[in-house]
Amino acid sequence: MAERHTCDILVLGGGSAAFEAAIAAKTAGADKVVMLEKAPEPEFGGNARFSHTGFRFVHSGAAEIRSFVPQIDEATFSRMHIPPYTRDDFLADLNRVTQGRIDPGLAAAFVDHSNAAVHWMKDIGVPWEPEKTIKVGDKLYFEPGINIHPIGGGLGMLLRLREIALKHGVEIRYDSRVRALHGNERHLEGVRVSAPHGEYDFYARSIICCAGGFQASPEMRARYLGENSDLVRVRGSRHNTGEVLRMMIDLGARTAGHWRGAHMTPIDSAAPPFETPAMEGGRGNSMNRYDYTWGITVNTLGQRFYDEGEAKHSYTYAKTGRAVLAQPGGAAFQLYDDTGINLFRHGRDYPATVVEASSIAELATKIGIEPAVLVQSVEEFNAACRKDIPMDPRSLDGKCTVGVTPKKSNWAEPLVKPPFRAYPVTTGVTFTFGGLAIDANAQVLNTSFQPIRGLYASGDVVGLFFHNYPSCTGQTRNAVFSYLAGRNAAALRN
Numbered sequence: 001m002a003e004r005h006t007c008d009i010l011v012l013g014g015g016s017a018a019f020e021a022a023i024a025a026k027t028a029g030a031d032k033v034v035m036l037e038k039a040p041e042p043e044f045g046g047n048a049r050f051s052h053t054g055f056r057f058v059h060s061g062a063a064e065i066r067s068f069v070p071q072i073d074e075a076t077f078s079r080m081h082i083p084p085y086t087r088d089d090f091l092a093d094l095n096r097v098t099q100g101r102i103d104p105g106l107a108a109a110f111v112d113h114s115n116a117a118v119h120w121m122k123d124i125g126v127p128w129e130p131e132k133t134i135k136v137g138d139k140l141y142f143e144p145g146i147n148i149h150p151i152g153g154g155l156g157m158l159l160r161l162r163e164i165a166l167k168h169g170v171e172i173r174y175d176s177r178v179r180a181l182h183g184n185e186r187h188l189e190g191v192r193v194s195a196p197h198g199e200y201d202f203y204a205r206s207i208i209c210c211a212g213g214f215q216a217s218p219e220m221r222a223r224y225l226g227e228n229s230d231l232v233r234v235r236g237s238r239h240n241t242g243e244v245l246r247m248m249i250d251l252g253a254r255t256a257g258h259w260r261g262a263h264m265t266p267i268d269s270a271a272p273p274f275e276t277p278a279m280e281g282g283r284g285n286s287m288n289r290y291d292y293t294w295g296i297t298v299n300t301l302g303q304r305f306y307d308e309g310e311a312k313h314s315y316t317y318a319k320t321g322r323a324v325l326a327q328p329g330g331a332a333f334q335l336y337d338d339t340g341i342n343l344f345r346h347g348r349d350y351p352a353t354v355v356e357a358s359s360i361a362e363l364a365t366k367i368g369i370e371p372a373v374l375v376q377s378v379e380e381f382n383a384a385c386r387k388d389i390p391m392d393p394r395s396l397d398g399k400c401t402v403g404v405t406p407k408k409s410n411w412a413e414p415l416v417k418p419p420f421r422a423y424p425v426t427t428g429v430t431f432t433f434g435g436l437a438i439d440a441n442a443q444v445l446n447t448s449f450q451p452i453r454g455l456y457a458s459g460d461v462v463g464l465f466f467h468n469y470p471s472c473t474g475q476t477r478n479a480v481f482s483y484l485a486g487r488n489a490a491a492l493r494n
């Protein structure tokens with residue numbers, strides 16, 4: 001018979017959602033809180049290890065953001081343009097990109113708690129720094145609503161959260177894979193753990209599931225995400241293979257979110273099969289290719305296939321990977337001239353696989369596209385760019401194309417100034433949108449729409465998004481629902 005362990009609150013997973021839930025539970029008075037992390041210690045932390053972890057949340061503008069970044073000198077801070085990001089802004093963004101499908105109750109709970117949840121992270125001891133900015137003249141502009149991220153990016157945040165959790169007495173067990181559940185669709189009592197020394201059972205008063213999405217399982221991707229999705233690269237942790245989600249569904253948990261949908265982005269074609277490297281100092285992921293708004297993208301036949309300027313990249317990047325996947329070979333090239341290259345968010349010398357040439361025909365030859373076809377595509381695009389509207393990278397400038405398909409809706413600047421560059425891209429999956437159904441208290445529901453007693457969930461394992469995703473929403477969602485899950489789990493008395 002397997003050994004029997006018990007605790008007050010058991011947290012399944014070892015990513016940011018799990019740490020936040022464990023800290024929230026412990027600081028709300030829970031007695032023994034244990035985290036079960038499948039990954040060995042050197043690989044702990046799930047997806048955030050590979051990210052700079054920007055946070056989108058409702059705030060009242062510069063004065064409030066100032067309290068997060070006291071280390072910035074006054075002269076620099078005064079150059080930062082930080083308008084408020086309101087409840088209506090956030091809800092409108094969520095509703096627009098999910099095509100009105102996001103659950104309205106959950107969306108409201110998420111948005112309404114977003115400010116308090118990010119302040120809570122600051123108050124427990126997570127330090128912050130400003131996001132990337134676009135410099136225009138003397139002013140520094142941000143993407144609306146995305147102003148700060150933790151110092152040191154995702155890894156910095158995870159190390160800090162771990163320190164805080166340990167300080168509060170949370171126990172972390174690495175290399176501890178949840179491989180079965182004990183309970184039914186009314187009450188989850190415990191789990192079976194596979195650990196290096198053998199298996200044991202772990203029972204708890206409440207269980208908080210933060211075991212991530214299923215994006216690192218090619219088998220589950222093929223089953224749910226559509227043609228060729230098993231072939232995409234995985235941007236984050238190799239450990240997110242969806243088995244806990246599957247067990248929860250077998251137990252009788254209700255599902256939610258877009259089961260054919262996933263956050264898929266254009267990434268460097270040289271990306272490894274999983275775990276694309278983050279840049280040092282929390283500056284983002286070295287394989288991201290999000291500057292497509294400043295140029296055009298063509299498939300391997302030399303044809304454009306989507307509106308590169310539909311909106312700011314933060315509202316389109318999470319669906320653009322899906323558009324690339326639909327192209328022959330799941331491959332494409334982002335093309336820029338010198339003007340576009342100079343608008344790159346990380347500067348023109350951003351590390352990347354790149355091909356450079358002094359003419360479009362030469363570039364075509366270098367990347368294996370028929371030169372006559374690529375030259376024609378670029379000339380058609382150039383001729384279609386409206387010349388009567390000035391280019392403004394700060395906002396949706398309306399400088400669109402006319403008479404070319406697909407249209408480019410903003411920032412349509414002709415590619416005329418050498419050198420020309422091609423960045424080969426493919427599709428990277430970040431996380432999956434289908435997951436567990438929760439209520440606004442972060443309790444997991446069963447297929448009778450009743451809460452499963454003792455079971456809460458937060459993070460990518462929750463089904464929330466459809467079609468697309470506004471950037472920097474995942475981490476805030478983690479903070480909101482992990483805080484609620486931790487507090488409510490601690491308050492639950494059997």
Ligand SMILES: Cc1cc2nc3c(=O)[nH]c(=O)nc-3n(C[C@H](O)[C@H](O)[C@H](O)COP(=O)(O)OP(=O)(O)OC[C@H]3O[C@@H](n4cnc5c(N)ncnc54)[C@H](O)[C@@H]3O)c2cc1C
Pocket residue numbers: 012013014015016017018036037038039044045046047048050051052053054055056176177178179210211212213235236237239240241242243244285430431458459460461471472473474475476478
């Ligand atoms: C490259 C990249 C960039 C990103 N950038 C941002 C950003 O800037 N802003 C933002 O908001 N979001 C960003 N995201 C998304 C965000 O990181 C994720 O949504 C978030 O990390 C999910 O947190 P989580 O804790 O739910 O899941 P994860 O961090 O994936 O953690 C899941 C945990 O569960 C564990 N686990 C899995 N199976 C088991 C099992 N059987 N037993 C025990 N444990 C198990 C895993 O080992 C892991 O520790 C990015 C993601 C990536 C990959």
